[in-house]
Each structure stands twice: as C-alpha cells, then as structure tokens.
Amino acid sequence: MIFENILVNQHENLAIITINRPSKLNALNKNTIAELHKAFKILDADKLVKVIVVTGSGEKAFVAGADISEFANFNIVEGTELARKGQELLFDLVQNLNTPVIAAVNGFALGGGLELAMAAHFRVASSNAKMGLPEVSLGLIPGYGGTQRLPQLVGKGKAMEMIMTAEMISATEAKECGLVNYVVEQADLLPLCEKLARKITRNSSAAIAAAIKAVNANYTNCVNGFGVEIEQFGISFGTDDFKEGTTAFLEKRKPDFD
Ligand code: COA
Numbered sequence: 001m002i003f004e005n006i007l008v009n010q011h012e013n014l015a016i017i018t019i020n021r022p023s024k025l026n027a028l029n030k031n032t033i034a035e036l037h038k039a040f041k042i043l044d045a046d047k048l049v050k051v052i053v054v055t056g057s058g059e060k061a062f063v064a065g066a067d068i069s070e071f072a073n074f075n076i077v078e079g080t081e082l083a084r085k086g087q088e089l090l091f092d093l094v095q096n097l098n099t100p101v102i103a104a105v106n107g108f109a110l111g112g113g114l115e116l117a118m119a120a121h122f123r124v125a126s127s128n129a130k131m132g133l134p135e136v137s138l139g140l141i142p143g144y145g146g147t148q149r150l151p152q153l154v155g156k157g158k159a160m161e162m163i164m165t166a167e168m169i170s171a172t173e174a175k176e177c178g179l180v181n182y183v184v185e186q187a188d189l190l191p192l193c194e195k196l197a198r199k200i201t202r203n204s205s206a207a208i209a210a211a212i213k214a215v216n217a218n219y220t221n222c223v224n225g226f227g228v229e230i231e232q233f234g235i236s237f238g239t240d241d242f243k244e245g246t247t248a249f250l251e252k253r254k255p256d257f258d
Helices: 030-045 076-095 114-120 146-156 155-166 172-178 187-203 206-216 225-236 240-250
Strands: 006-011 016-019 051-054 061-063 103-107 109-110 122-125 128-131 182-185
Touching: 006 030, 016 030, 016 187, 030 076, 030 155, 051 061, 051 187, 061 103, 061 114, 076 114, 103 114, 103 187, 109 114, 114 128, 114 146, 122 172, 122 187, 128 172, 146 155, 172 182, 182 187, 206 225, 206 240
Parallel strands: 016 051, 051 103, 061 109, 103 122, 109 128, 122 182
Antiparallel strands: 006 016
16 A cells, blocks of 8 residues: 555554654644545455554654644634544544554654544553643644543543643653553554554454444443443354354364454
8 A cells, every 4th residue: 555644564464554744743634634544444444454553653753733734724614624524534433443443652642643542442652652632722622533532531620631731741641541551662662562463363353343333332422332232242143253252162272263
C-alpha cells in the first residue's frame, strides 16, 4: 500500500500504520485522514491481519493534533462538517473495527492525536509521551470525539480538568488515570505492542470482533449493552472458532483458529 502521509507495514498477523508527517509533528490534515480511512478499511478486510498498531513517525510526536493551518479560516458550517466527516471517516471507524487496534503513543498526542489514540481499543505509551486536549486554547472544543471518549476513559472530573486547562499530562499521569495501559521506554514501545499482539492473535478473531461490539455498546447512546452481549454471545455459538475452541479444550490441545 503506497500513501503520501502514512506508512503501512505488515508482518505476519500484525499491521503497523505509521503516520508520517514528522515535519508537522504528524498533524492530521484532510489527506492523512483520508489515507488512514483507506488503510484501516483495507487492513480490517484482510483476514491475515489480526492486530493493527497505529503510531507516529519520529521520536517526538504520535500526532500533534488536527492540522490547524487547514481550518484556521473555517466558518460554522465548515467547522461542523470537519468534525462530522472526521468522526465518520476515522474516529468512529477505528473504534468500531472488527480488528483490534492498539495506539502506540510515541510522543505528543494532542487534540486529534489523543482523540485518535482514544478511538483505538487500547493505548500503550512511551515515557516521553505527553497527552492533552488543548482545543480551548484555540477557542475551540475537541471535535473528533474527545469530549465523549476522554470522560469514558478517565472519568468526568479528570476529563473536565484536562479539557478546561488545555494542559498536557505526562505518560505516567496518563497511566495513573487509566488513559494508557502501559508506559515503557521508547525503544520498547513497538516490541511491547508486538508482544501484546501475539497474545491477542492466539485467540479467536471472530470472538474478539464480537467482544469489541459488545464493549462498545456500553458507550453507545440508546443501545442496551447487555442486549448486545447476549446477541453476540449467541452468534458465537454458530462460528467455526467456537467449535474449534471448545473441541481443542476437550481434546487437551491448543486451538488452531483461522
Ligand atoms: N497543526 C499544524 N501544524 C502543526 C501542528 C498542528 N496541530 N502541531 C505542530 N505543527 C507544526 C508547527 O507549525 C511546526 O511547523 P513549521 O516548522 O512549519 O513552523 C512543526 O509542526 C513543529 O512544531 P513546533 O511547534 O515548532 O514544535 P515545538 O516542539 O516547539 O512544539 C507542540 C510542539 C506540540 C507543543 C506544538 O507544536 C503545538 O502546540 N502544536 C499544536 C498542538 C495543538 O494545539 N493541537 C490541537 C489542534 S486542534
């Protein structure tokens, strides 16, 4: 896959998407969002790909936000469209992918960058990473899901503080408040993601996709998460992975999922 602003590498069951605009600290412009949309769609449809890691190029930034130079002259209608399109094309897409997505936060994750990391299914950070939603310092609010996903991850009070102060928190603080699962040295970031990916890959992709749907349902307005869990639990009984998983257990061997 050849893109202008992202790199896509695939090794066995793991795909790594690297946002590659280091001179702009990997800021998300329109083209980068379109490319990410395309790459996530293609990788999600590829049965060989069991885990996707998204990270930023260079040692300084994951993503330093939406590209401010692109929207500085926008009016109300254009601003509304920017948020709506971005949420549809990228942030909601990532959250609802069947394939697990890990954000490897390798530096600044600000505004749209933190929003992208939060749309991923979970996050791992390097010790130099800094995270925040600085939009109110620009006279804006987060528009790519930040006002919704940050409180879900860190609680309402902490989210309000981060949004209102527009300040960054360190990787260690992010771990303390549940925003990231692990903090490691930068050199260990991708190896840890690969290790986590290997653990995930051992399990049923069909069951993982169903679990993503059920967990996400808890965070979707007007959807009964318990109902979705019952439905997805039931559907699992019709899969080949269910037959293989239970048969392997009873035969005292490791399951061999597709
Ligand atoms: N949009 C567009 N360009 C951005 C950007 C963004 N969100 N974040 C960084 N850049 C660009 C800078 O304009 C600069 O480009 P230039 O060299 O052509 O002038 C380049 O990336 C390097 O950034 P710089 O600010 O010089 O690096 P720094 O180390 O001094 O500061 C940050 C790093 C992250 C603190 C700073 O870049 C910043 O505050 N970025 C904006 C963060 C933000 O508000 N994001 C939310 C957007 S909604």
